[in-house]
Amino acid sequence: MANVVVVGAQWGDEGKGKIVDWLSERADVIARFQGGHNAGHTLVIDGKVYKLNALPSGVVRGGKLSVIGNGVVLDPWHLLGEIETIRAQGVEISPDVLMIAENTPLILPIHGELDRAREEAASKGTKIGTTGRGIGPAYEDKVGRRSVRVADLADEATLEARVDRALQHHDPLRRGLGIEPIDRDELLAKLRAIAPGILAYAAPVWKVLNEKRKAGKRILFEGAQGALLDIDFGTYPFVTSSNVIAGQAATGVGIGPGSIDYVLGIVKAYTTRVGEGPFPAELEDEDGQRLGERGHEFGTVTGRKRRCGWFDAVLVRQTCATSGMNGIAFTKLDVLDGFETLKICVAYDLDGERLEYLPTAADSQARCTPIYEEMPGWSQSTEGARSWADLPAEAIKYVRRVEELIDCPVALLSTSPEREDTILVTDPFAD
Numbered sequence: 001m002a003n004v005v006v007v008g009a010q011w012g013d014e015g016k017g018k019i020v021d022w023l024s025e026r027a028d029v030i031a032r033f034q035g036g037h038n039a040g041h042t043l044v045i046d047g048k049v050y051k052l053n054a055l056p057s058g059v060v061r062g063g064k065l066s067v068i069g070n071g072v073v074l075d076p077w078h079l080l081g082e083i084e085t086i087r088a089q090g091v092e093i094s095p096d097v098l099m100i101a102e103n104t105p106l107i108l109p110i111h112g113e114l115d116r117a118r119e120e121a122a123s124k125g126t127k128i129g130t131t132g133r134g135i136g137p138a139y140e141d142k143v144g145r146r147s148v149r150v151a152d153l154a155d156e157a158t159l160e161a162r163v164d165r166a167l168q169h170h171d172p173l174r175r176g177l178g179i180e181p182i183d184r185d186e187l188l189a190k191l192r193a194i195a196p197g198i199l200a201y202a203a204p205v206w207k208v209l210n211e212k213r214k215a216g217k218r219i220l221f222e223g224a225q226g227a228l229l230d231i232d233f234g235t236y237p238f239v240t241s242s243n244v245i246a247g248q249a250a251t252g253v254g255i256g257p258g259s260i261d262y263v264l265g266i267v268k269a270y271t272t273r274v275g276e277g278p279f280p281a282e283l284e285d286e287d288g289q290r291l292g293e294r295g296h297e298f299g300t301v302t303g304r305k306r307r308c309g310w311f312d313a314v315l316v317r318q319t320c321a322t323s324g325m326n327g328i329a330f331t332k333l334d335v336l337d338g339f340e341t342l343k344i345c346v347a348y349d350l351d352g353e354r355l356e357y358l359p360t361a362a363d364s365q366a367r368c369t370p371i372y373e374e375m376p377g378w379s380q381s382t383e384g385a386r387s388w389a390d391l392p393a394e395a396i397k398y399v400r401r402v403e404e405l406i407d408c409p410v411a412l413l414s415t416s417p418e419r420e421d422t423i424l425v426t427d428p429f430a431d
């Protein structure tokens with residue numbers, strides 16, 4: 001297959017970094033198509049740890065083209081800082097290996113300020129638990145047609161006009177939240193300062209990618225967050241502000257939907273969530289604590305403790321459908337080692353009725369209680385397994401049952417953060 005999309009199939013943090021890195025070795029181009037620096041992708045290569053937020057994971061592999069597509073909202077100050085950090089780790093980053101779509105909207109300091117002020121002012125029940133990085137307000141400005149976009153940095157008159165339009169909208173909002181009015185000159189000076197650094201990477205990404213596609217190059221679309229945080233199909237309003245599902249890969253870079261050959265969902269062997277919102281299979285007991293400790297479940301971006309729960313097959317079956325997953329990469333199976341009994345959520349009980357999907361209405365979601373199926377656990381370690389033969393029979397049964405319940409086959413099984421500790425069933429890039 002020429003072009004592969006990788007999508008988180010739960011609430012993010014499924015272990016996409018390792019899988020994207022594993023696949024990027026086979027790809028020519030790696031493209032981010034949504035989200036921003038709310039993402040935290042950790043890559044471990046030869047024992048060296050790289051932490052990325054805005055940069056596509058392909059940058060740490062030499063000889064690949066990394067692309068930030070128009071579906072992303074970009075904090076230019078953060079990006080330039082991230083480039084410096086990664087450079088200091090010995091990775092070369094130049095316009096030959098990194099491109100930013102000219103029509104990418106920028107995240108400005110005013111977006112982060114608004115995001116954090118709103119969260120602070122929110123009462124219990126309305127707080128989203130955002131990363132505080134301005135993602136929501138930046139997307140609001142995009143659909144409100146008042147973003148400063150990458151291309152605007154090249155022309156002083158356009159830049160000033162865009163900033164004035166933003167001011168007109170934001171100052172009343174800020175006043176309402178008790179934030180000082182925007183200092184126009186300071187904001188413009190900050191934008192002028194980063195303009196050359198950002199414009200060096202600016203390109204008509206849609207054109208470059210369509211040419212690459214025609215030339216038979218392999219494109220890997222790197223999703224951030226997870227499908228349950230999708231603005232349309234997630235647990236609204238406790239979601240991020242972009243479309244996360246696979247269809248976004250096409251609009252997020254400017255390529256036709258027919259160019260997507262394979263969709264790989266990343267699925268963790270249990271469930272986690274950072275931030276507020278419904279989570280039917282959440283465990284607030286010793287088992288939940290054990291999953292969190294063994295799985296090192298702390299947010300990469302915010303450091304917050306992640307909420308943990310049993311594997312929820314209902315939700316993953318749903319995200320496999322909305323993204324059209326062809327296969328999944330199953331991760332962190334080793335975190336389940338040593339549990340005597342494992343539970344899988346196979347349906348919900350809503351007021352005495354059995355439901356096979358998560359209802360859309362927020363009050364119904366909150367009332368759904370999980371219906372579990374129990375399976376025997378295993379005592380042996382699965383960490384670092386590289387073939388099915390290395391896995392205990394109960395672990396294989398667990399994986400097979402998950403495949404059945406979510407109606408999607410396992411293509412890859414990851415058994416540690418190291419890229420070699422992977423069992424390959426189907427190579428998404430294989431023809």
Ligand code: IMP
Nearest residue numbers: 012038039129130131135239240274275
């Ligand atoms: P925002 O994207 O910062 O607006 O946050 C909205 C919701 O998405 C919050 O619940 C965040 O915790 C969650 N979120 C955003 N990015 C990520 C991610 O990369 N992994 C997991 N959760 C995320």
